Amino acid sequence: MIPILVAYGTTEGQSQKIAEFMAEAVRAEGYRAELMDVSREQAAIVNPVYAGVILGGSVHAGRHSPALERFARRHGDWLKTVPVGFFSVSLTSAHEGDTSRREARRMLDDFLKRTGLEPVRTCLLAGALRYSRYGLLKRWMMRRIARKEGGGTDTSRDYEYTDWDDARLFALEFAREVEGARRHAA
Ligand SMILES: Cc1cc2nc3c(=O)[nH]c(=O)nc-3n(C[C@H](O)[C@H](O)[C@H](O)COP(=O)(O)O)c2cc1C
Structure with missing residues (x-):
């Protein structure tokens, strides 16, 4: 079974719910998925056994969380060696229209620039008002x-x-890409 890490940063729980949903979606297709909350102490050490990493979290006051940023920086060297799929959760993504889309994209790009993360796939997801x-x-x-x-x-x-169809599609397409890369490398 191809092992995938699903690591998330959450404040009010929506990104955790999304991460759990993605992990379930890829498990249902026969992959192995393990969840990790990046704010937990255990996230300081990651066993580099995973063939791919889904990483994501929410925006508060225009930025992704410091814990998510710390995780991406701390494990930056390793994250350059595996395919990464990044999802960004915000209320901006709940709004229709080009301006909101551009703003959500800008916040995602800002995270990538700040951390040096180079995902093979990204996804903007609407969050929740909790x-x-x-x-x-x-x-x-x-x-x-x-x-x-x-x-x-x-x-x-x-x-x-949150659009759950978008979340599922992102996770499954990413998992298939990881599988393809593995087969190619073998
Ligand atoms: C205090 C606060 C600030 C927020 N700031 C933003 C923001 O600047 N831009 C945005 O698009 N969404 C913002 N949001 C919306 C969150 O991204 C949204 O509620 C998301 O679902 C939170 O996910 P989480 O529960 O995983 O933390 C904010 C939410 C809160 C509670």
Whole structure:
């Protein structure tokens, strides 16, 4: 079985849910997938047994998390030797239109530039408004932003905008690419 690492950075849990979904999707196709939260202590050491790495996480205040950046930098040498698929989760990606798409792309590219990561495949995914996870101030702030940008404003519930078909497709196409590269190298 081809082993794939699915490493994620999350603050309110949506990127974790996406990573778990991707891991399940590739497992269902016969690959081996292992999950890793990049903010955990164990993420400091990675056993380089994986044939490919899906790495991703969310944007807060215009940037991906410091933990995700740290992971990409710390393991940069190894990540240059395996195919990497990178996914970026944001609310910008929930919005239609070229301007939002460009902005989401810019944040992803900024992460790649800052870390030197060179993924073979990238994916922009819409995240979620998880009012149930926010404290008072964050809830108030996110509701204001949502009102301005056309998102959900009922703070008694959460809103999920992730396109699960896109997430599955990204993970499966990446896994097949890893398999192809392996076969080619053999
Ligand atoms: C405090 C806060 C700041 C955020 N800042 C941005 C932002 O600058 N741009 C954006 O597109 N989304 C932003 N988001 C939306 C998150 O990317 C989105 O909620 C995502 O689903 C979070 O994923 P996570 O649960 O894995 O952390 C922000 C969310 C919060 C709560």
